[in-house]
Amino acid sequence: MCDTAIQDLYAEEFANCFGCGRNNQHGLQLKSHWQGDECICRHTPKSHYTGGVPGFLYGGMIASLIDCHGAATAAAAKSRESGEPISRFVTASLNVDFVKPTPIGIELEIRGKATEIKNRKVTVALQLFAGETLCATGKMILVQLKN
Ligand SMILES: CCCCC/C=C\C/C=C\C/C=C\C/C=C\CCCC(=O)SCCNC(=O)CCNC(=O)[C@H](O)C(C)(C)COP(=O)(O)OP(=O)(O)OC[C@H]1O[C@@H](n2cnc3c(N)ncnc32)[C@H](O)[C@@H]1OP(=O)(O)O
Numbered sequence: 510m511c512d513t514a515i516q517d518l519y520a521e522e523f524a525n526c527f528g529c530g531r532n533n534q535h536g537l538q539l540k541s542h543w544q545g546d547e548c549i550c551r552h553t554p555k556s557h558y559t560g561g562v563p564g565f566l567y568g569g570m571i572a573s574l575i576d577c578h579g580a581a582t583a584a585a586a587k588s589r590e591s592g593e594p595i596s597r598f599v600t601a602s603l604n605v606d607f608v609k610p611t612p613i614g615i616e617l618e619i620r621g622k623a624t625e626i627k628n629r630k631v632t633v634a635l636q637l638f639a640g641e642t643l644c645a646t647g648k649m650i651l652v653q654l655k656n
Pocket residue numbers: 522523526597598599600601602627628629630650652654655
């Protein structure tokens with residue numbers, strides 16, 4: 510696994526996101542790492558992010574985890590393809606399927622893979638696991654910010 514998180518390579522002005530900005534002291538500060546041919550993020554949500562049924566995670570938080578990790582996956586995949594430094598991608602489209610209730614209290618693992626890279630547009634497929642259980646999947650389209 511690459512030691513440096515993708516989010517730690519974002520330019521300073523793009524490092525303030527609630528989900529993954531290293532400079533956002535009130536945010537989740539998610540970290541994503543390239544491993545093999547995919548990108549991995551691990552996070553244990555706090556219990557107050559419940560969706561109303563104690564012990565289970567709010568769907569909006571699930572979408573947020575997928576969203577921010579998808580952006581990191583797109584940035585890493587594009588950088589690996591082009592040989593250029595990590596750049597910043599924003600979400601143009603986010604589709605989440607909630608497959609099983611997601612438990613709170615154990616570490617979640619989100620796995621992302623780029624399925625298509627076309628100029629500034631990257632399509633990413635994601636899976637969110639709680640242990641061995643696939644709880645949610647995501648499909649995203651991300652667009653690289655213009656310089
Ligand atoms: C991430 C930090 C950002 C900090 C802000 C700093 C500077 C501001 C600079 C730019 C503003 C950018 C982002 C907005 C600000 C904050 C977002 C915070 C981060 C998030 O919270 S993130 C979740 C919310 N996110 C958004 O707030 C995005 C709103 N949106 C847009 O800002 C534009 O919509 C954008 C940039 C996505 C694209 O605009 P664009 O002009 O750069 O590019 P363009 O439209 O040419 O698309 C290029 C190729 O993507 C295809 N494409 C586009 N949209 C598609 C879709 N929906 N489905 C399928 N394909 C799509 C086209 O078809 C074309 O493909 P092709 O080349 O093959 O034709």
